[in-house]
Structures are given as C-alpha cells and as structure tokens.
Amino acid sequence: MGKVERKRERLEIIYDIIKIINDNHNSIRPTRLLRQSNLSSKSFSDYFNELREKELIKEIYDKKGRKYITLTDNGFKYLEKYAVIKGFVDEFNL
Amino acid sequence: MSAYQHFDLLRFGTEFAYSVVIVIMFLFIYLKTKGLFKISKYRGIRYFRNAFLFFALAYASRILYHSVKLMLVASEYHVPGRVLSVISLFLVSYFGSVAIGYLIYSSIWKKVEHWKFLVFIHLFAFMVILLFPLGFSLLLFIVIQLGMIAAIFIVNRGKKIRYLYSLVSLFWIFNMIILYTRSLLSFEAKLVFQVLSVILLSYFIAKVLKWAK
Numbered sequence: 001m002g003k004v005e006r007k008r009e010r011l012e013i014i015y016d017i018i019k020i021i022n023d024n025h026n027s028i029r030p031t032r033l034l035r036q037s038n039l040s041s042k043s044f045s046d047y048f049n050e051l052r053e054k055e056l057i058k059e060i061y062d063k064k065g066r067k068y069i070t071l072t073d074n075g076f077k078y079l080e081k082y083a084v085i086k087g088f089v090d091e092f093n094l
Numbered sequence: 095m096s097a098y099q100h101f102d103l104l105r106f107g108t109e110f111a112y113s114v115v116i117v118i119m120f121l122f123i124y125l126k127t128k129g130l131f132k133i134s135k136y137r138g139i140r141y142f143r144n145a146f147l148f149f150a151l152a153y154a155s156r157i158l159y160h161s162v163k164l165m166l167v168a169s170e171y172h173v174p175g176r177v178l179s180v181i182s183l184f185l186v187s188y189f190g191s192v193a194i195g196y197l198i199y200s201s202i203w204k205k206v207e208h209w210k211f212l213v214f215i216h217l218f219a220f221m222v223i224l225l226f227p228l229g230f231s232l233l234l235f236i237v238i239q240l241g242m243i244a245a246i247f248i249v250n251r252g253k254k255i256r257y258l259y260s261l262v263s264l265f266w267i268f269n270m271i272i273l274y275t276r277s278l279l280s281f282e283a284k285l286v287f288q289v290l291s292v293i294l295l296s297y298f299i300a301k302v303l304k305w306a307k
C-alpha cells in the first residue's frame with residue numbers, strides 16, 4: 001500500500017517556505033524556492049504574495065540584476081515563534 | 095422616599111467591581127495575543143482576539159449602565175429606568191452577540207473564508223437587538239444565544255477547547271439573565287456566580303499564557 005501523505009496546513013507551508021530561505025543562508029532564487037517548497041506554481045505564487053504582503057519576506061537584487069528572496073526581521077521572528085504560534089492555533093482550534 | 099434611599103452601595107459596588115475585573119481580563123487576553131498576531135498575521139488569531147475585544151466591550155457597556163445609574167442616583171435626576179435599560183440592553187447584547195459570532199468564525203474561517211460572514215455577524219447581532227423594540231423577550235434572546243453556543247460546540251467538535259468556549263459563552267448568557275432579572279438570584283448567589291466567572295476566565299487566561307507569554 002502506498003504511503004499516504006498528509007496535506008500540509010497553511011501555517012506549516014508558510015513555515016516551510018521561510019525555513020527553506022533561512023537554510024539557504026537567507027538568500028534564494030525564486031525558481032529554486034518554488035522547486036524546494038513542493039507547491040504548484042499557482043499555490044506558490046499565492047503564498048509568495050501573501051508572505052510579501054505580511055512583510056515576512058522581501059525581494060532583493062544583486063549587481064547583475066538577479067532576483068533573490070530573503071527573510072525580513074518579521075520572517076526571522078516567525079521562524080523563532082513558529083512552535084508557539086502553531087501550538088496556540090491548535091489549542092484554540094483557530 | 096428618594097432614589098438614594100433605595101440605593102444599595104454594597105450590591106452596586108460588587109456589581110461594578112465584577113464588571114471592571116471581567117473587562118480587564120478580556121482585554122488582557124486581547125492584548126496578550128497581539129504579539130502572536132503581529133508576527134503571524136494569522137486570520138484565525140485575529141478573529142479570536144476580536145471575540146475577546148467584543149466581550150470586553152459588552153461588559154464595559156455594563157459598567158456604563160452602572161455608572162449612569164450611579165450618576166442619576168447622586169444627582170437625583172429622574173430618567174425612566176426603562177430608557178436606561180433598553181440602551182444598555184442594545185449595547186450589551188449587540189457586543190455580546192458579535193463576540194460569540196467572532197468566536198464561531200475563528201474556528202470556521204478556513205472553510206467559510208469570506209468577508210460576507212463578518213458582515214453577517216454584525217447584521218445578525220443588529221437583528222437580535224431589533225427584537226427589543228418589537229417587544230423584548232429574554233427567553234427568545236436566550237434561545238438565540240444558546241443556538242450560537244450550539245454552533246460553537248459543533249464547529250469545534252473533536253476539540254477539547256469546545257467545552258471552554260461553550261462555558262465562557264454560557265457564563266455570558268447567565269450574566270445577561272442576571273442583569274435583566276434582578277430578583278432571580280440572591281446577592282450571595284450572584285456573588286458565588288461572579289467568583290466562578292472570574293475563576294473560569296482565569297483558567298482561560300492561564301491557557302492563553304501558556305503560549306502568549
């Protein structure tokens with residue numbers, strides 16, 4: 001019988017995206033982030049825009065004009081507080 | 095006999111102090127969860143916080159009611175008690191219904207992710223207060239609020255928190271009954287109920303503080 005994969009929850013997906021950026025020395029190309037996040041292009045685009053609006057991530061450009069994604073201070077705080085946020089959300093069924 | 099002679103300072107003081115303590119406790123939950131919301135911008139946390147903000151507003155309306163009553167007694171200025179209680183009833187029941195509505199929405203927003211539901215909460219609460227000019231029935235009000243508690247219980251099925259949410263809401267309804275049927279309970283019985291309410295909320299706050307330190 002095949003392995004049944006659990007659908008990731010919204011908070012978990014956001015955490016995963018942020019963690020990928022952090023694990024890549026806080027600088028990753030959008031295409032690589034999309035690949036590592038295991039999301040469809042549409043979902044990734046939705047989450048990406050959401051994280052940018054929430055000021056958890058931001059886009060930066062290198063000298064050659066290539067786009068990279070990095071975490072903001074809020075992004076680092078989210079990473080640090082993720083277990084607490086997840087515990088709170090689960091406990092109060094939010 | 096003047097209004098002042100009818101005034102029972104002990105009962106008034108207890109009722110007033112109780113409302114102030116409850117408002118502070120609800121506001122404490124609202125403010126303590128600000129940090130979690132600020133970092134995550136998670137909508138479930140926002141609706142949860144709103145629920146407790148509106149509970150605080152509902153109890154603050156009770157303080158307003160008692161303050162006006164005290165001013166009237168002190169000045170011996172005559173205003174029909176009915177007018178005061180209807181205005182107070184409007185505010186208290188509106189804010190209370192919105193609070194329970196937000197509590198429900200905080201658990202179902204992922205399934206019913208739509209701004210119209212928030213409009214519905216406020217419209218529903220407004221419709222509840224419209225019952226009053228049409229001949230207020232406390233029983234009807236209680237039935238509506240109990241229906242909302244049943245909704246809380248259903249949307250949180252399988253989760254332990256449904257008992258606590260339902261208890262907080264039940265205590266809220268019981269507060270409403272006590273507020274508008276003054277002779278229902280003796281002073282001592284009300285005091286016991288008020289102490290129980292504070293204990294229940296303290297337990298709730300302890301649960302919140304486990305995460306939002």
